[in-house]
Structures are given as C-alpha cells and as structure tokens.
Amino acid sequence: MEQLQLSQSEIEKIREDFPILNRKINDKQLIYLDNAATTQKPLSVIESMSEFLKKSNANIHRAIHILSYEATLAYENAHKIVAKFIGAKSFREIVFVRNATEALNLIAHSFGERFLTSSDEVVLTIMEHHSNIVPWLILRDKIGIKVKFIKTKEDGTLDYDEAEKLITKRTKLLGVIQASNVLGTVNNILRLRDLAKSVNAKFLVDGAQSLPHIPINVSDLGCDFFVASAHKMVGPTGIGFLYAKRELLEEMPPFLTGGDMIREVTVDGATWNELPFKFEAGTPAFTEAVGFAEAIKYLQNIKIERILNYEKTLEKYILEKLKTMSFIEFYGHQKGEHLALFSFNIKGVHPHDAASFLNSFGIAVRSGNHCAQPLMNHLKIENALRASFYFYNTNNEAEKLFSTLEEANKFFNR
C-alpha cells in the first residue's frame, strides 16, 4: 500500500524532476522558498510544451487540418483535466484565463454587471489578496455597491462572529481566500459557505494558494466561483482558470470579446459561442494549457493528499523551531490549519535587508507586503519576510534557513 506521507527518498527523487533546484547562487546551492509567489516546474511540464511546439502547434478551433485538430483536442482536454481535478461537473464550467487575477476581474465585471446594483453588498475578508479587493472597489466606485471586510482576530483566524453580522440579506456575494498568502491560515470554507448560502449570496473562493496544496472538490464545497493560477502549482505562466457553476456562466455576459467567443457577428451585433468559449476571446494560451494539464498530471501522480501530509509535517517542524528563535517575530500559525508558509521578521531588521542577506547565501524568500496591504495594515506590520515551502523542499533546507537567519541576526543586531 502506498504511504500517505512522502518519504525522504521520494522527495530526493522528486527533486531530480526540477532542473532549477540544481542551480547555484554565489556558489551556494539554491534554496527556493518563494513558492507562494510562483513554484518551480518539473521537466515533464517544460517538455510537454516544447514537444507540443515542435509537433502539433496550430491555432485551435474551426480548422480542418490535423495540426489544428491535435491542438484543439489538447486544449479542450486540458479543460477536462482541470474540471476533473477540482471536481467540476463539466469542462464547460472551466474558463481559461491568464491567471487568478483575470478570473477575479472577470467575475467582478461580468457577474457584477449582470447581478449587482447599488443596494447590494459584497463581503470579503481582510485577508484577501489585492486581486480580490481592487476589482470590487472599482465596481463599488462604478455602480455604488458596498464592500465590507471580515477582520481577523488576535490569533490570526477570521472573526466568524463578525462574519455572521456582516453577512446580511443585502449580501449578494461572499468572496474569501481559502488559504492566506501572508499568514498561511486555511480558512473554514464550509462555515463561510453556509453563511453565504443562508442569505442566498454567491460564494467565491480564491484558491490561488490552496489548490496547489489541498485536495479540492468544488461540487462538495458548494462554491459558485473558484479561481486559481497554474504557475503556483508547478504549471506554466500565462494560464489560470475560473470555475463557475454552469447556470451562472450561462447567464453572465461575456467579458472580453472578439474571435472564437462568438457565434455570429454582423455590423449590428453579435451572439455568443457555447461555454466555456464564450469567455475565451481571441487565441488562447493553448501551449500553456498543454503545460497546465501536464502539471496537474504530475501532482496527481504524487497525490495531493500526500503533498498535504508531507507539508503538514514540515509546517509543524518549522513552527516548533521558530518558536524557539526569540529574535524572530512571526505572524499567524496560532490556531487552526496552516500551510507551510511563514511570514516573519528579524526583530529590528528591515525585511529587505534580511532578504538580501539570505540571498547571499542562496536562499530565496520574498519580502514586502505580499499584495495584501489591507491585511498588513490590520496586523500593523509594514513589510515581512515570507518563506513558503512546497513538496520539493526539505527539512535540510529549513535548517539552512534557520541557521542563516541566526547569522543575519548576529550581523545586523550586534
């Protein structure tokens, strides 16, 4: 029987799939801990795209020739693979876009335009990434909806009591980040879903950080919208998706318009193509769809459940250690579930200086506000370091991070 935990030797083998992990930085082995920004890619994903370009490249849809057929098949197949991966009922519920950001904009524009008016409210969490905040603020400025934010409590978890108060009959949409890209918190999605459903609001889940790590079934979850980016889950840049329930997609007007998404055009008007193509205007990123499909196959091959278990062990291990490092101030990870993603600061040291120091030793972490300024303001921090792990990261790499942080502390705080 297969182990539900990835073994050290499996990780070693997995690491060989990722060419970049051999890279040296200043003669030091690269330690890549910026996975929440984007993950690295296995050779199979890289090669699936080069092979496609060498053998089957052609524009999709409406051509009779074989290359176009192969490209179309691969492209539609990628929709099916994503649909299956997230438990959607049909590939028609999967709209390919550039990234989670575009998916969120599509919702705000198209759903917003069709379903929202000035007396309506959209409720978000204060943890949202800018991409699930700004489109709603823009919509607010345009049509006068109200946008409200559920705050976090002292312990870093969402304030579900406040959520109950904020979500009312006026709430037409509840939009929540499933896993925070700053705190690593995994929110209680089912509880939030029930709150949304109790007032008949649509329920939008930003899965950009969760889908790479956590098994997801949108049908079980009962969300109306789900978005994610391929590049954060060992897939290519340039592609992400919007999942939405079919009835919703049918009723929503198209967002981008042009070739491929229409049925008929005259100088007087146009009618739309069937789903999901109604929302996919112009030549899509079909090469990237091939890479995305391959990325999902790669993850399925390992199994998301095992990735999650491995990362949970890593998270506990790192958390225990961080607690012993008194010069470190870290945020979150107090209560509830978390990703192996940590935001922290060396006390008294600017995170950009600390990041430069780590970089000199080959360690890649992010530092900044992580596109979540409202959360940072709420937490009263300006900037933080963030180390985000993925299944190809090891305990050894975590150790190296700890010892280098100690060096940095000694250097800056002497």
Added chain:
Amino acid sequence: MEQLQLSQSEIEKIREDFPILNRKINDKQLIYLDNAATTQKPLSVIESMSEFLKKSNANIHRAIHILSYEATLAYENAHKIVAKFIGAKSFREIVFVRNATEALNLIAHSFGERFLTSSDEVVLTIMEHHSNIVPWLILRDKIGIKVKFIKTKEDGTLDYDEAEKLITKRTKLLGVIQASNVLGTVNNILRLRDLAKSVNAKFLVDGAQSLPHIPINVSDLGCDFFVASAHKMVGPTGIGFLYAKRELLEEMPPFLTGGDMIREVTVDGATWNELPFKFEAGTPAFTEAVGFAEAIKYLQNIKIERILNYEKTLEKYILEKLKTMSFIEFYGHQKGEHLALFSFNIKGVHPHDAASFLNSFGIAVRSGNHCAQPLMNHLKIENALRASFYFYNTNNEAEKLFSTLEEANKFFNR
C-alpha cells in the same frame, strides 16, 4: 553586402530552425499554410523558454532574490525589445497582454470609458477582425456611441472616398486593420492616419497581420494605438501587446486590477503603479515574454525588410498561377499591396471539403469565415479557403498546393 531578398539556400537553412516543418501527415510532408492563424516557432524561441524555466524561473517584481531579479530583468527587457522593434519612444508605452484581442478590449474599455460619450462616433473598416468590432459594439450598447464601417470597393480596396464622408467631427477614434486576414490587402495607413488626424480622432492600428511581415515604426506612423500578438510572428501563445502613446496611457484608467498594478491599497481605495505596470495586473506571462523577445530577435536577425521582399515575390508568383486556374474563385489581390495570403474557393466545392482533401495530402490551410463575418457578408461569401504564407514557405510548397487543388477539383467536380 547583404541581399535584400532571401535566397533559396537561406530559406532552406531557415527551415531547419523550425522543428515542426519535418512533420509528416499521413506519410506526406507537412505543408503549413495556416500562418495567418498562428505561425510556427523556431527552436531558439522554444528553447529560450525551456532554458528560462530551468534556470531563472521566479515571479517578477519586488523580490530581492536573484532568480526574481533575473526574471524581472528579462521581463522588462522584453518590453524594451518590443518598444525598439516597433519604434516606440519608451518601454513604458508597451503593455503586455494575452493577445491582440485583449489589447483591443483594453482600449475599448479603458479609453472608451474615459474619453467617449453617447454623442461620439467610432469608425472602423468592414475588413476588421471580430476582435476590433465586437468590443466596440458592446461599448455602443453600453454607452450609446455610434459605430460606423468603411466598406471595400469592388476591387477589394477600402473605399477612401466613403471614409472621408464617414469621418467627421464626431469621430473620436478611427480603428483600422493594417493588413486584412481575409483579403491580404495592406491598407493605406498614412492616408487613414491623415483622415483621423484631420478631425482630431485617435488612430488605432490593428497590426496582428502586418507586424509579422512589414517593417513598422509607430512613431513615424503616428498612430495612438497599435496592437499585435506574438504567436503570429514566430513567438509564443499567451502574449501580445498594446502600444499606446504615453500621455494616453497616463490618462486611461486601469482595466484589469489586482496585484502588481497598484501602488497602494486600503479598504477604501487604491492608487496605481507606474506605466506600463498599471495595466498589467497579476502575475504576467513572463516566460512568454522571454520567448517573445527571442522571436523578435529571430526576425530581426533575418530582417523584416528581407522577409517582406521574399514574400512579395512569392505573392506575385502565386497570384499569376491562381489567375490561370479557372476552377478557382479568389478574392482580393486586384489593386494595391498585398500579403502572400489568399482566400479562395474551388468553384462548387464547400471549402471544408476542399480543406479535408488538402489535409489528406499534408497541406494545412484554413477554411471558414476567418473571424471576419462582416467582411464576408459584404463580399457575399460564406466561407473560403485561406492559404497564408510566411518566410519559411517555398515556391515548391506553393506548387504542391496548386497541383493538389487541381486534384481536388477533378475529384469533386467530375
């Protein structure tokens, strides 16, 4: 001194750069004549992206670590390479988007929202691709502008007399396709520019079909907007660009919003990042930007002028031959400049049947309405075959097309 014409032996060498050209279809050598839909990619473009993914992959902007620096540099550099290629004054005038379609939608939304009101008119040509029609029709339905179309004359050229009448003081934007993806016609852009400027209208050029073949300098051209897709010019899918004059971009509101395009976000509102990033929300297609830059280098290495000259010779050769084939009805190519792009039908034969026949002999052409239904309606054709050539195509391939068309005619019209 370098020849201004590509020699046969150079073409042979160029063909070796394109792995897919070795492909066999039904044991026959692939003859790829669907370049207006998308072009094939040289190995250097394919490998620039795999190499990037194997060595420097990281999310761009705001990180201190070296991978991110390399990715950021490559990404910004790609803007500069595009800017230089089209004669833009600054890389800040180049906004990366998924494709020409997205660029046109960006203009219709952002420029339209900021600068157009119900009494304004947008003038287009009847030759436009759907992607430069539908966004304007949608805007018309939203805010009540008028959209007018300049027709073509019997000889397939634009009716410039009609254009003069249609363009009035109410015209706020003139949008024209530089080269038709159906007729191959290269429009008289300077004449159209002067018409637009005479009434102070903005001038938008859809360069999706022209930029791959014709030297372009947007500053000389004096256009306000210019759009194109990388995948039609030996570059990757998933990336294209909008060029717009800086003053315009400064005044236009952002279109997609979220990460990377903001300066500051609070729960109350947001301010925007500098150009061009204000228009590039979310993780961009940075891998594809690397491939696009490499594609432009590849074209520059050959020289666009030489590509154009070679294709002109090819166009003349094919045109002469088509004129002798009485069973062929072809459209356009009567007056003025044309790409080596031909739409035609075998009389009495449905183009999809003809395309199937050609496909059996390894010849990839497109058949359909080519996302230009208003033009097709105007020409009173429903569907057509289209053979579109690029610099890696040869006289021999054209010969093979002719003889196979003859076979097809014999078969279907016996």
Added chain:
Amino acid sequence: MEENKPLDIDPLMMEFLLDHYKHPHNYGELEPAEMSYEDGNPSCGDQIKISLNTKNGIVDEIKFKGKGCIVSQSAASILTDMVKGKKIEDIKTISREEMLENLIIPIGPMRLKCALLALKVLKRAIWGKQFDGDDEDE
C-alpha cells in the same frame, strides 16, 4: 501530450458520400408536415431542414433540404433512408456511433459536427429543443 491518431477522410473513400451528395435521397420538403425542424452549424453556416409524417407511430414520409458540405448533406440523405419505415420510438436510440457507421467511411474528428448535424435535426424535429444532441463531451 498524448499521441493522437486522428482519423482522416481518405478522399478516395469520400466517393461513397459524394454519390449521395450529388444524388441525394429524399430531397425536398413535406407540406404540410407533422414534424419538422431546421438547424445549422453556426461555425460554417450550413443548414439542414427535415420534415416528416408518421402513421401509427412509424415514419411514413420523410424529406430533407439543406445546403452545406458533402459530409453533412450526404449524412442527411443516408439518415432519411435509415429511418423511413422505422418506429419513431426507435429513432431515440440511434446513437452517434450508429450514424457514423452508416456513413461507411471513417469520419475525421474535425468533421464530426458535419456528420452528426442531420441526426440532431431529426431528433429535435421529433422531441423538440430540449433534446441536446451536442453535449456528449462532459
């Protein structure tokens, strides 16, 4: 990407369809007709109209009219032959596969929509618009 082996229409084999195309069976329109339906492929604009009359639950008369490619028009010719004299109930069970088999020659996947248009129109003529012949690919 997996290796795909798309079937393609061998032009020599197309002759069988070409005969039907040039000499279609059951061409025309019934007026009045008990049931009729017209539909097209939006991507190419091709059209087929089928009209039929029944007697005791059996297809008594059936005709088709249309314009389009060889595949779609010959399929209509073949399908109308197939169902003449058949019980209406049995038409429900005509599968896409059965339709394709009756075209004799293998149909390439890019032409499937052509090959199946007539079947869709026929089923809609009998069972109305809610019959969704398109959506096999979920």
Added chain:
Amino acid sequence: MEENKPLDIDPLMMEFLLDHYKHPHNYGELEPAEMSYEDGNPSCGDQIKISLNTKNGIVDEIKFKGKGCIVSQSAASILTDMVKGKKIEDIKTISREEMLENLIIPIGPMRLKCALLALKVLKRAIWGKQFDGDDEDE
C-alpha cells in the same frame, strides 16, 4: 535569455553601510528650512525627508530624517555628507553612478531603488517635482 551577472550585496561588505545606518550623519530636520522634500519608495513604504539651507548658493546646513532599510538610510547619511559645502549647481550633476560609487560597496540591482532614493529626494527638494529621477530606463 542572456546570462546576467547580478551584483549582490556581500553581507560582509555591508558593514560599511551598517555603520552609517546605526550612526547616521546629519540626522534630523531643519526648521525653518529653505528647501525640503519628503518621498518614499511605494513598494516598501520607506521614507526619506531632506531639509537644507543655503548661503551664497552653497549648501550650508543639511539634515535628513527617515525610516527604511540599511541601504536607503545609509545612502542618505552618505549623500548629505557629500553635498555639505557644495554649490547647489553642482548637485544637479551628481549622477546615479556617482551616488553608487560613494556607497563604496557594489549595490545589487534589486536594491538600486533603495540606494537612489536619497538622491532623488535631494534633487526634488532643490528643483521640485518636475525633476524625474526615476526614468533613466527609457
């Protein structure tokens, strides 16, 4: 992609800046001040304010205040030293390169914005907002 050889900040060399950071020169604010300006790096939120008084076209007094990373704050300390007693006119010609050289240690490109913030603020204090120190990269 071309091979890039990004310079990086060697932590051992950073010591030079660290000294300035911990013991900044010219720290504080002049009130009243003939010229002053405050600006920040939007991406990190760091700030620098420079105030100065001149005598006969020469920088007589200059002070800076701010919060931020070692690089930005030490650069302000170093820059204010550099220009004290200089002709205002000569400040115009202080190039980015000259600024970087005076930081002694090589500055990695990801930290350029940090290293050049003080220079930008100083120039804007003297010549106003139309001085666009950012846009060297066209």
